[in-house]
Amino acid sequence: MIEVNHLTKQFGKFTAVNDISFSVNKGELFALLGPNGAGKSTTIKMLTTLLKPTSGELFLNGYNVVKQQDSARKSFGIVFQDPSLDNDLTAYENMELHAVMYGVEPASMKNRIKELLELVELWDRRANLVKTFSGGMKRRLEIARGLLHHPKVLFLDEPTLGLDTQTRNLLWNYIGHLAHEKEMTILFTTHYLEEAEANASRIAIIDHGKLLTIGSAAKLKQDTHTKTLEQAYLKLTGKELRDEEVDPHEAWRARQRSRNMR
Numbered sequence: 265m266i267e268v269n270h271l272t273k274q275f276g277k278f279t280a281v282n283d284i285s286f287s288v289n290k291g292e293l294f295a296l297l298g299p300n301g302a303g304k305s306t307t308i309k310m311l312t313t314l315l316k317p318t319s320g321e322l323f324l325n326g327y328n329v330v331k332q333q334d335s336a337r338k339s340f341g342i343v344f345q346d347p348s349l350d351n352d353l354t355a356y357e358n359m360e361l362h363a364v365m366y367g368v369e370p371a372s373m374k375n376r377i378k379e380l381l382e383l384v385e386l387w388d389r390r391a392n393l394v395k396t397f398s399g400g401m402k403r404r405l406e407i408a409r410g411l412l413h414h415p416k417v418l419f420l421d422e423p424t425l426g427l428d429t430q431t432r433n434l435l436w437n438y439i440g441h442l443a444h445e446k447e448m449t450i451l452f453t454t455h456y457l458e459e460a461e462a463n464a465s466r467i468a469i470i471d472h473g474k475l476l477t478i479g480s481a482a483k484l485k486q487d488t489h490t491k492t493l494e495q496a497y498l499k500l501t502g503k504e505l506r507d508e509e510v511d512p513h514e515a516w517r518a519r520q521r522s523r524n525m526r
């Protein structure tokens with residue numbers, strides 16, 4: 265459903281995405297992980313026609329994303345990393361505007377908006393201006409909006425950033441339902457590794473624009489001889505804390521030495 269072949273993006277002399285290839289199957293929940301600046305959002309922007317690749321090929325739902333932009337656009341929904349709501353409209357108006365833009369059937373539009381606003385528990389606040397919402401409420405509204413037109417492919421760039429545990433659980437239950445029951449293909453990024461482990465069937469890790477590895481959480485742990493996904497991630501991205509590698513006896517002796525010196 266998503267195919268990325270030798271994708272590269274350069275900004276001037278800087279290479280943000282460097283020869284990345286992977287594919288995602290229909291109904292798969294796929295995570296793209298990597299440190300800040302790794303190239304995750306840039307990859308999603310190219311997949312959603314917002315940026316043009318420097319080289320490489322992209323296919324969505326069988327359409328060439330560069331050459332068949334309009335058809336590709338009809339195939340996906342997106343929740344951006346950066347807020348993109350209209351603050352001077354109410355929650356309901358933001359939903360309505362998006363529904364019209366994405367051609368949601370007028371007959372089912374009202375029910376659909378109600379269903380989604382209820383899901384993110386904003387139905388009671390539907391008539392309030394978005395500028396009066398908290399950060400978490402805005403995030404919930406953005407996610408509801410991204411789901412409006414039942415897209416075949418859904419891109420979620422850090423969908424749960426700044427949300428409380430209750431809301432995160434609620435959203436992941438719903439996202440899992442979309443993938444498993446509705447066969448929606450979902451590619452998401454997150455810095456919460458436990459979300460990737462709990463929800464993604466496969467995980468790709470990128471750093472400095474390069475794809476380091478791809479596979480299930482179990483495979484990543486096995487390949488790196490680690491016990492948790494976080495350890496695997498830190499080992500691969502080379503930023504692990506060194507404390508764990510210190511021999512406890514050596515640490516104790518070092519403490520004794522410094523005590524004796526006093």
Ligand SMILES: Nc1ncnc2c1ncn2[C@@H]1O[C@H](COP(=O)(O)OP(=O)(O)OP(=O)(O)O)[C@@H](O)[C@H]1O
Pocket residue numbers: 275280298299300301302303304305306307345
């Ligand atoms: N329009 C642009 N012009 C120049 N450089 C850019 C542009 N957009 C992104 N970059 C650079 O490309 C690199 C990748 O950025 P990107 O936003 O894809 O990272 P990310 O993996 O999404 O990080 P984060 O976890 O912080 O969201 C960064 O070094 C960023 O500064």
Ligand SMILES: [Mg+2]
Pocket residue numbers: 304305306345421
């Ligand atoms: Mg990003």
